[in-house]
Amino acid sequence: MAAAVELAAYKDVLIILASTAVTVPLLKRLGISPALAFLGIGALVGPSALGGMVGSFPWLSWITVSDTKQIGTFAELGVVFLLFLIGLELSYERLTRMKRLVLGLGTLQVVGTAAVIAFVAWWVGRPLAAALLIGGALALSSTAVVVEHLAEHKRLTTTSGRTTFAVLLMQDLAVIPLLFLIGALSHSQEGSVALGLVMAVGQGVIAILVVVVVGRRVLRPFLRQVSALHEPQVFMAAAILIVVGTGVVTAAFGVSMALGAFVAGLLLAETEYRRAIEATLQPFKGILLGAFFFSVGLSIDVRALFATPMAYALAVTALIALKIVIIVPLVRAFGLSWPVAIRSALLLGPAGEFAFVTMGQATAAGVVSAEAGAFITTMTAISMATVPLLDRLGGWIADRLAVKAAPDPELTVGPPAAAGKRVIVVGYGRVGQLVCEMLARHQVPYVAVDSDPREIAHLRRKGHAVFFGDANSEPFLEQCGIRDAASLVLTLHTGAALDEIAQIARSLNPGLTIIARARDADHAKKLYSLGVTDAVPETIEASLQLSEAVLFDLGVPAGKVIASVHERRDAFRRELQEAGVDEARVRTAVRTSQPDSTASARVLPASRS
Structure with a gap:
C-alpha cells in the first residue's frame, strides 16, 4: 500500500510551478514582464494580502504560501545562478568593446547616484551605514526587466539600447562591492567601520583566491572530462555543481554565495564551454529567479501600500526623477543625443532586483531596520512596474526632440x-x-535595390551600384523597369515583405521570372503558390552543400557528386512546385524520392580520385 502523501508539504512548490507554467505566460501575453508577474503573484498570495485572510476563509490556505523559509532557499539559489550567468557574460572582449560606456558612463552613474541617494537618506535621519546601503541599492536598475523589454521590442542594438545595456553591465559589477559593504557594515555593529571593512575584505579576498586558484586548475580539465562523455545530463549536473559548489566555498568563509558564483562565471567566460554552460543553466535560472521574485513579492507589504499610497507614490516619483536628473547630463557628456539620453534615463530610473538582494541581506545583518527595508522593497517593486510606461514616455519625447536631418x-x-x-x-x-x-x-546587366538607408548610403560611398527604395511600392518597381525585366531576384530575409513583393511583381509582369530566397520548404511552397518561378529554401540548399562537401572529402568523383546534387535539387524543386496547398506533401518533400537504400552500404574510397 502506498504511503500517505503530505499534500501541504508540496503546496508552496506547486504554487510556484503553477505560476511559472500557467499564470506568468498568460500575463506575458498582456505585455507584463515575467519578473513583474512573479512579484505581483507573490504579493497577492503573501501574508499581507490573501494569506492574511486565511483565518476568515480557511480554504485560502491552499492557494497562499505558508512556508516562506522554504521559498527563501529557492530564491537564494536564484540570485546565485543570476550572478553566475552575469559573470559568464562579462567576457574581457565585451568589456573592452564597450569600455567607454561601461567603465566611464556606468561608473559615474553608479557612484554619483549612490552618493546623492545616500546623502538624502542620511539627511532624513537614517544612520550612515544604512544610508550607504540604501544609496547603493537604489542606484541600480533592473537588468531582468529592462533587458527583456529592450529585447522584446528589438531595441538592444539601437544607440539607446546599447547605452542602457552598458550602464546595466556596470551596475551588475557594482553588486559585488555592495555585498562586501554589507559584510563590513555588519561587522562594524560590533566595532569600528574600519575594522569591519578590513575583516570583510580579508574574508572576501581569501574566498576569491581559493575559488580562482582551484578554479583555474580544476574547472577546465573537469569540464573537458565531462564533455568527453557526450552525456547532456552529466554536463548539466557538472554545471550546477560548479555554480552551487563555488557559492558554498565562499559561504564557508563568511562571504555571500553569490560572490563565489560570480567569480566562477568570470573564470569560465573565456573558455570554450561558456555557451554550452549558459544554454544548460538557462531553464534553471528562469525558474529559480522566478522563485526569487516570488519570494520578494511575499515580503511586499500590501496593507501598508493601501494605507499610505501617497507616500509610496511620492517616493517612487522622487527616485525616478532624481536618477533622470543625474543620468541625462552624464549621457550627454559622453556625446550622445538628447533623445538617447532621455530614453536611457527613463529606462534606468526605476530601481532593480538587486535592491531586493541588498535590502534582504542588510536587514538580516541588522544594518537596515526591518521597517525601512520593507518600505524600500515595496517601493522598488512599484518602480520596476513603471518600466514599460516610462519607455513609452521616452519614445514619445524622443520623437519630438529628434532633429529631422536632411x-x-x-x-x-x-x-x-x-x-x-x-x-x-x-x-x-x-x-x-x-x-x-x-x-x-x-x-x-542588373540593378540592385534595398530599403536600409544607412547601409545603402555607406555602400554607395564605397562604390557599390545599389539604389535606395521600397520594393513594396509599385511605382518604384516600375521605375526599376519591372515590366521589361529579364528576371527578379528576391534575397530578403523577411518572409512577409518578400511575399508581398512577389505578388506585386507578378501582377505587374505576369511573364516575369521570379527567383526568391525561402526560409524552408513550407515557405518555398507558399512562394510557388504566389507565382514565384523558383524558390531556394535555405535549409535544403545547406543540406545539399553539406552533402557535396562530405562526398568530395571522402573521395567520390567530382562528376558523380555534382550530378547527384543537381538531381536531388531538381527532385526537391518538383516536389515543392507540385505541392500546391497540400501541407502534408510539403512536410514530406524532403523525405521523398529517397535513393536506393543499398547505396548506403557501398564502401567509399578513402582518398580523392
Whole structure:
C-alpha cells in the first residue's frame, strides 16, 4: 500500500510551478514582464494580502504560501545562478568593446547616484551605514526587466539600447562591492567601520583566491572530462555543481554565495564551454529567479501600500526623477543625443532586483531596520512596474526632440533607365551582394535595390551600384523597369515583405521570372503558390552543400557528386512546385524520392580520385 502523501508539504512548490507554467505566460501575453508577474503573484498570495485572510476563509490556505523559509532557499539559489550567468557574460572582449560606456558612463552613474541617494537618506535621519546601503541599492536598475523589454521590442542594438545595456553591465559589477559593504557594515555593529571593512575584505579576498586558484586548475580539465562523455545530463549536473559548489566555498568563509558564483562565471567566460554552460543553466535560472521574485513579492507589504499610497507614490516619483536628473547630463557628456539620453534615463530610473538582494541581506545583518527595508522593497517593486510606461514616455519625447536631418544625397539617386532587359535584385545584404557579384562576373546587366538607408548610403560611398527604395511600392518597381525585366531576384530575409513583393511583381509582369530566397520548404511552397518561378529554401540548399562537401572529402568523383546534387535539387524543386496547398506533401518533400537504400552500404574510397 502506498504511503500517505503530505499534500501541504508540496503546496508552496506547486504554487510556484503553477505560476511559472500557467499564470506568468498568460500575463506575458498582456505585455507584463515575467519578473513583474512573479512579484505581483507573490504579493497577492503573501501574508499581507490573501494569506492574511486565511483565518476568515480557511480554504485560502491552499492557494497562499505558508512556508516562506522554504521559498527563501529557492530564491537564494536564484540570485546565485543570476550572478553566475552575469559573470559568464562579462567576457574581457565585451568589456573592452564597450569600455567607454561601461567603465566611464556606468561608473559615474553608479557612484554619483549612490552618493546623492545616500546623502538624502542620511539627511532624513537614517544612520550612515544604512544610508550607504540604501544609496547603493537604489542606484541600480533592473537588468531582468529592462533587458527583456529592450529585447522584446528589438531595441538592444539601437544607440539607446546599447547605452542602457552598458550602464546595466556596470551596475551588475557594482553588486559585488555592495555585498562586501554589507559584510563590513555588519561587522562594524560590533566595532569600528574600519575594522569591519578590513575583516570583510580579508574574508572576501581569501574566498576569491581559493575559488580562482582551484578554479583555474580544476574547472577546465573537469569540464573537458565531462564533455568527453557526450552525456547532456552529466554536463548539466557538472554545471550546477560548479555554480552551487563555488557559492558554498565562499559561504564557508563568511562571504555571500553569490560572490563565489560570480567569480566562477568570470573564470569560465573565456573558455570554450561558456555557451554550452549558459544554454544548460538557462531553464534553471528562469525558474529559480522566478522563485526569487516570488519570494520578494511575499515580503511586499500590501496593507501598508493601501494605507499610505501617497507616500509610496511620492517616493517612487522622487527616485525616478532624481536618477533622470543625474543620468541625462552624464549621457550627454559622453556625446550622445538628447533623445538617447532621455530614453536611457527613463529606462534606468526605476530601481532593480538587486535592491531586493541588498535590502534582504542588510536587514538580516541588522544594518537596515526591518521597517525601512520593507518600505524600500515595496517601493522598488512599484518602480520596476513603471518600466514599460516610462519607455513609452521616452519614445514619445524622443520623437519630438529628434532633429529631422536632411536626406543623404546618396539616397536621392534613382535607378537608371533600363536599356534593354536586366535583372532586378531586391535586397543587398550578404546574399544580394554575392548574387550581384556573380551577375557582374558574367556580364549580366542588373540593378540592385534595398530599403536600409544607412547601409545603402555607406555602400554607395564605397562604390557599390545599389539604389535606395521600397520594393513594396509599385511605382518604384516600375521605375526599376519591372515590366521589361529579364528576371527578379528576391534575397530578403523577411518572409512577409518578400511575399508581398512577389505578388506585386507578378501582377505587374505576369511573364516575369521570379527567383526568391525561402526560409524552408513550407515557405518555398507558399512562394510557388504566389507565382514565384523558383524558390531556394535555405535549409535544403545547406543540406545539399553539406552533402557535396562530405562526398568530395571522402573521395567520390567530382562528376558523380555534382550530378547527384543537381538531381536531388531538381527532385526537391518538383516536389515543392507540385505541392500546391497540400501541407502534408510539403512536410514530406524532403523525405521523398529517397535513393536506393543499398547505396548506403557501398564502401567509399578513402582518398580523392
